[in-house]
Amino acid sequence: MAIHFISDLHLAEDTPALNALFIRTLDDWQGRIEALYILGDLFEYWVGDDDVSPFLDTMLGAMARFARHTPLYVMHGNRDFLLGAGFEARSGARLLPDPTLIEACGDRILLTHGDALCTDDLAYQAFRAQSRNPAWQAAMLARPLAERHAFARQARVQSETARREHGVSAISDVTESAVQALLAAHDWPTLIHGHTHRPGVHLHRDGERSARRWVLPDWHGAAGGYLRLDATGLSPHPLR
Numbered sequence: 001m002a003i004h005f006i007s008d009l010h011l012a013e014d015t016p017a018l019n020a021l022f023i024r025t026l027d028d029w030q031g032r033i034e035a036l037y038i039l040g041d042l043f044e045y046w047v048g049d050d051d052v053s054p055f056l057d058t059m060l061g062a063m064a065r066f067a068r069h070t071p072l073y074v075m076h077g078n079r080d081f082l083l084g085a086g087f088e089a090r091s092g093a094r095l096l097p098d099p100t101l102i103e104a105c106g107d108r109i110l111l112t113h114g115d116a117l118c119t120d121d122l123a124y125q126a127f128r129a130q131s132r133n134p135a136w137q138a139a140m141l142a143r144p145l146a147e148r149h150a151f152a153r154q155a156r157v158q159s160e161t162a163r164r165e166h167g168v169s170a171i172s173d174v175t176e177s178a179v180q181a182l183l184a185a186h187d188w189p190t191l192i193h194g195h196t197h198r199p200g201v202h203l204h205r206d207g208e209r210s211a212r213r214w215v216l217p218d219w220h221g222a223a224g225g226y227l228r229l230d231a232t233g234l235s236p237h238p239l240r
Helices: 016-029 054-067 085-091 122-131 134-142 145-166 176-185
Strands: 003-006 035-039 072-075 094-096 100-104 107-112 190-193 200-206 209-215 224-230 233-239
Touching: 016 054, 016 224, 035 107, 054 072, 054 085, 072 085, 085 094, 107 176, 122 134, 134 145, 176 190, 176 200, 209 233
Parallel strands: 003 035, 035 072, 072 094, 107 190, 190 209
Antiparallel strands: 003 224, 100 107, 200 209, 224 233
């Protein structure tokens, strides 16, 4: 049995190919792996657990079917930080704190979405701190559902416009100092994260101590990817 890790699916009503891939993947993995960890940005945005739509019913229903047979864990991302207890009840998933340390297959593995490691992006870090504030979240969730949707759509447009105009900037990647600090705080485990859309594996050192950092691939178009952990170690795999 293996453990699988995915992130940055950015599922939305207007991503039918990705939505189909997600459901197909859950069906394929159900009961055949030990656990599935989704490390943030499962949805393009999440405006509150009170939101309902045929799209959400379909996605959450597929997750609930999967979770009846296989443990399912979800971490907040920078797009779906309002996931709460209602989401857990509807999806069968368990929300994880960021970061979370697990032990599996003889290894200590630290899981995080990854956005907290992009410390050069000062504007984003200010928004991250605000959006994780319980008082800010309560005020946001008190707004009418239509207003929350409008806020999320506007944020999505701004993000896509910035990406088109400026491309992928250096400040959207992790910083070495932030990675080193996180690794040191947890006694140098293997680190797995998403967020940056820069899949790969990196080795970090501090004197005689070292750790590998695996970056999960984002899903786009009709393709995705995952990281598999089994008795042989970690290995990346595509999904189509």
